[in-house]
Amino acid sequence: MSATTAPAASGAPFAPSPELAASIDAVRADVAKLHAQLTRYGLVVWTGGNISGRVPGADLFVIKPSGVDYDDLAAENMILCDLDGAVIPGTPGSDRSPSSDTAAHAYVYRNMPDVGGVVHTHSPYAVAWAARGESIPCVTTAMADEFGGEVPIGPFAIIGDDSIGRGIVETLKGHRSRAVLMKNHGPFTIGKNARDAVKAAVMVEDVARTVFLTRQLGEPQPIPAEAIDSLFNRYQNVYGQDPTGSLN
Numbered sequence: 001m002s003a004t005t006a007p008a009a010s011g012a013p014f015a016p017s018p019e020l021a022a023s024i025d026a027v028r029a030d031v032a033k034l035h036a037q038l039t040r041y042g043l044v045v046w047t048g049g050n051i052s053g054r055v056p057g058a059d060l061f062v063i064k065p066s067g068v069d070y071d072d073l074a075a076e077n078m079i080l081c082d083l084d085g086a087v088i089p090g091t092p093g094s095d096r097s098p099s100s101d102t103a104a105h106a107y108v109y110r111n112m113p114d115v116g117g118v119v120h121t122h123s124p125y126a127v128a129w130a131a132r133g134e135s136i137p138c139v140t141t142a143m144a145d146e147f148g149g150e151v152p153i154g155p156f157a158i159i160g161d162d163s164i165g166r167g168i169v170e171t172l173k174g175h176r177s178r179a180v181l182m183k184n185h186g187p188f189t190i191g192k193n194a195r196d197a198v199k200a201a202v203m204v205e206d207v208a209r210t211v212f213l214t215r216q217l218g219e220p221q222p223i224p225a226e227a228i229d230s231l232f233n234r235y236q237n238v239y240g241q242d243p244t245g246s247l248n
């Protein structure tokens with residue numbers, strides 16, 4: 001257990017250190033603001049979709065409330081949860097129900113310690129591949145850059161319990177892709193933080209669309225495995241500015 005000890009389970013009032021409180025506030029602000037990217041890129045309609053971000057150094061994450069208009073999402077109504085997905089009582093936003101996918105996000109954070117952000121959308125082209133139950137083959141350099149290969153299909157899973165989380169982890173552990181298409185549902189993406197997972201959500205929709213378009217013209221041409229490796233390594237390690245910069 002790290003800086004916090006499962007306050008939701010212990011019943012003790014949640015009393016973070018000033019440093020942890022500042023860190024939670026920063027994640028709240030970040031997660032709330034990032035939801036605007038989902039509407040900006042046309043990845044969601046109405047109140048669908050959700051973003052969460054892990055609180056660095058604590059067994060906590062922040063996720064959006066369920067079924068609230070995107071225009072009303074703000075730092076103070078984001079919901080703080082422990083890694084079992086339980087809402088931390090008495091914290092801002094805790095009077096509302098968290099996202100219906102909270103258990104899935106929590107499962108990912110518990111089982112993939114390097115993941116700092118999780119995103120789910122119903123972006124239309126990615127959902128079309130998910131409804132087909134088909135992985136997106138790696139046939140463009142942009143896909144090799146971003147995902148290092150195909151975007152895999154995950155199992156069909158029921159919403160609300162651990163099933164979606166288990167499907168995400170089983171599919172993505174040991175895989176280069178930061179996106180999985182959950183069968184008959186849609187894309188879930190992971191990243192080193194919430195912004196990185198949002199980027200993967202934007203990119204998976206873009207590749208789902210371009211490979212769909214390719215299919216209308218004929219059979220997509222594969223990229224040799226060595227070229228995929230080389231493109232992935234260059235993009236992940238050399239592209240853009242310093243890794244701590246803002247262009248990656």
Ligand SMILES: O=C(CO)[C@@H](O)[C@H](O)COP(=O)(O)O
Binds near residue numbers: 050
């Ligand atoms: O598809 C699902 C459920 O998996 C969600 O994306 C809902 O469409 C939005 O749920 P909330 O995050 O608002 O509960």
